[in-house]
Amino acid sequence: MMEPEMETLKKTCLYDSHIALGAQMSPFGGYMMPIQYSDIVQEHNAVRMHCGMFDVSHMGEIFISGPDAGAFVNHIFTNDVAKLRPGQAQYGMMLYPEGGVVDDLLVYMMPQPETWLLVVNAANIAKDDGWIRSAASGWNVTVDNRSEEYGQIALQGPESEKIAVRALGMELSDLVFYTFKEVRFADGAVIASRSGYTGEDGFEFYSSPDIIRKIWDALLAAGVTPCGLGCRDTLRFEVGLPLYGHELGPDISPIEAGLGIFVKCDKPEFIGRDAVMALKASGPLRKLVGIELEDKAIPRSGYPVEADGRQIGEVTTGYSSISTGKSVCMAFVETPFAAAGTQLGIRIRKKVFPGKVCGKRFYDKKYRK
Amino acid sequence: MSKIVEGLLYSGSHEWVMVEGETAVIGITDFAQKSMGNIVYVDMPDEDDEVTKDEEFGAVESVKAASDLYSPVSGTVAARNEALEDEPGLLNSDPYANWIIKVKMSDPSETASLMDAAGYGEFLDKQA
Incomplete structure (x- = not known):
């Protein structure tokens, strides 16, 4: 590109x-x-x-305000902002009706009444703003893209x-x-x-x-x-955090990406809920996994994952981990190959390097809860 | 300024060659290692693998990117520098003292198309 x-x-x-x-x-x-x-x-x-x-x-700041603001944010967002109090934030996604991801974002419940701040990815600011505005039709809300301010x-x-x-x-x-x-x-x-x-x-x-x-x-x-x-x-x-365009995108479901805990299907309604419920019922055909290679060759975004002599997936992000020194990646693989310990290979230039499926966290988070 | 060593031959893809009889000792230049940054992995061919002039024979990888290596000569891999498997950073610390592979040349006359130190210096100047 x-x-x-x-x-x-x-x-x-x-x-x-x-x-x-x-x-x-x-x-x-x-x-x-x-x-x-x-x-x-x-x-x-x-x-x-x-x-x-x-x-x-570069990140975008879009404010939603008005009498319907809370209900509207919950309509376009996969997590449940009804559980928030002012001063609290949540991570989640906006979905297309078909279940793919418009963007992943943070939602802040502002101290000002009926006011919410959505922090979105830079590359998606214009798309998100348009998406939110079209979804807001019929809702009593104001959508204010203040990213430049x-x-x-x-x-x-x-x-x-x-x-x-x-x-x-x-x-x-x-x-x-x-x-x-x-x-x-x-x-x-x-x-x-x-x-x-x-x-x-x-x-x-x-x-x-x-x-x-x-x-x-x-x-x-x-x-x-x-x-x-x-x-x-x-x-x-x-620490296994997704990046839009790699682990998330318009053709990727949060269920495939292993982000189901941020999708609250116990909410009665939100855009994309039906698609998520259907995929949960049928089971996803592919899953995002971690892979650790035996060798030090570095798997990078787009490299094929192989097993049984054919391609069964693709690397989304990979590095020689700076903190652990191990050659590791995240990759989407066909579901039968997604279990921890499954042996598979990654094609890096001319050779296929052996590895095995592991967790997506290659290093432990140290958040202050 | 990138260091250039007299007496070596150079390719436009920033490999250096030291000719020892029918053997070509191949590494990457100071310019190459500087533009890569921290080298964390060197992908080398195995002994007895065939390499072809101007075709990829391996790669040097930094944290952010992989950079292909192109063979300045054709022939058979006679040796690979195993020390780079444990310490790829040797290519950063002294790129001219640490070779990557040795090739038994099938056509030593191919080296005529490579640049000498002065020619490579001019080549780098033009790129700047």
């Missing part, structure tokens, strides 16, 4: 800082984003051992809480995972959320571009390692 022309790529509010830091920049989700600053392994380990920060301002920084790693106090003066110890509160920084309002995409404890800060730049500079001054999207991917992969 051709990358979009440079001219059409957007810059986040932290672009100038990335250039000043000498980051290697690359297109991602319609933005020019930092892939790495110094070294992907160092950045990865900084997050696992200490603390690192990511510019994730918000920057976002993810501060991730075991030292995040300590750094937030020291560098930002933010006392966030009262937050548990998937909760948030509004705080002030440099006279601006900031949403501070205990959440992330690395498997480590950490926070995500949402605010105006001006305040986001000030937070970034304060964290830099405190010695926090700036981390690129390169290690964001190795970190999320190691």
